[in-house]
Amino acid sequence: MDQQVPFIAVxxxxxxxxxxxxxxxxxxxxYHLLREIVEENPFLEKFYENIDEWSFQTEMFFLCNRYKQLEDIQKHYLNAGKPVVSDYHIFKNTIFAKRTLKEEQYEKYRKIYDILTEGHPKPNVLIYLTASLDTLIERIQLRxxxxxxxxxxxxxxQIRQDYEDFxxxxxxxHPDIPVIRLDGDKLDFVKNSSDLDExxxxxxxxxxxxxVIS
Structure with a gap:
């Protein structure tokens, strides 16, 4: 693997x-925790009200902020031998952008994405946590x-299925990056310590x- 210092992405x-x-x-x-910037996005509320109108602004804000976060993580932690766990990875941007942007917008976006992410740190373990639509809705309401x-x-x-396909x-x-798949409908790592231990x-x-985890 290119990155020997533990870098786990969820x-x-x-x-x-x-x-x-x-x-x-x-x-x-x-490990150092890298948290995704979400609510700080000034376009997000408008995006959920009108996806077509506000998708490009929303996705560009996320891209620039996540690029800066990963740049800082690489400089101040990974290059210094300090392990990191992140609650996202920047590749997720393409999942959302492909779903929400018009074709011409996505082509422009993808060019910027490819430039910004060239040489960015890659996780050496990727944890993929998924769940049914009912579970996602319930958890969104709870938080x-x-x-x-x-x-x-x-x-x-649509996003849930896009994740599966991606x-x-x-x-x-990326056969060199092990993926741990977890079923959020069956595992409750918040309430059940045995699930977390697993x-x-x-x-x-x-x-x-x-x-290698299979």
Whole structure:
């Protein structure tokens, strides 16, 4: 692997519990936690009200902020030998942009994305957390973010399926990056310590023993 210092990324659709799991991983292994900038996006509330009108502004804000975050993480942590766990990875941007942008907008966006992410740090373990639409809706309602209250169920289901398709392709194209797939409908790592222990054991098997997780 190009990046030997542990860099774990947790990914999955909106509301699946990425930040909760990342917090627990960071606390257990004493890793630096990189948290996704979400509510700070000034276009997000307008985006959920009118996706077509505000998608480009929303996606560009996310791209620039995530690029800067990864640049800082690489400089101040990974290059200094300090492990990191992140509740996202920048590749997720293409999932959302491809879904929300018009073709001409996406072509422009993709060119900028490719330039900004060339040479960016890649995770050496990727945790993919997914769940059913009902579970995602329930968790979004429970966490109560005001900007997310206008998310349409149809959009959420599209993103959930887009993640599935992307992750299948990701595993084919990146055999050097182990993917741990977790079913959020069956695992409750917040309430059940045994579920969390199982996840931490899978991570530890790879990070500390160099074994490939299948």
């Amino acid at each position: 990914e999955g659709p909106i509301g699946v519990g990425k930040t909760s799991l990342s917090n627990k991983i960071a606390s257990h292994f004493y 109560g973010r005001e900007v997310e209250q206008n998310i349409q169920a149809s959009y959420l289901e 992750m299948d392709e990701f595993e084919q194209n 996840i931490l054991s899978l991570i530890e098997k790879h990070i500390f023993k160099g074994e």
